[in-house]
Amino acid sequence: MFILVKLFFTAGLIVLITEVAKRSDKFGGLIAAMPIITILAILWMYFEGADNHKIAQHVRFNLFFVLPTLPVFLIFPMIIDKFGFATAFIFAGLLMIGLVYLFNEIYKLYGFRLF
DSSP states (O other): OOOHHHHHHHEEEEEEEEHHHOOHHHHHHHHSSOEEEEEEHHHHHHHHHHHHHHHHHHHHHHHHHHHHHHHHHHHHHHHHHHOHHHHHHHHHHHHHHHHHHHHHHHHHHTTTTOO
16 A cells, blocks of 8 residues: 555646646756656665665765756757757666766776676
């Protein structure tokens, strides 16, 4: 039953964000930029009995993965205006994969390993 609650609540948030974004780009972006899903994941992990170390690791890796994805949010709007959605989506995906790989290599230099 708890899995269904998680599923519907989390999916409902995504639907809410997309509906708000239809009415207000700025407010939709603000809500989407908040770490709502991360906070929910942390809460779900806590309520399911995950230990503190596991939750801390989740948050740490979340930070590590946010950094290489940030440039995508800068580049995507420029590409979509010039080349359309499909090209922007594909390029953003490839850029993100490349940056995650690059950041993983950099993290390894400092003793962190993502993969």
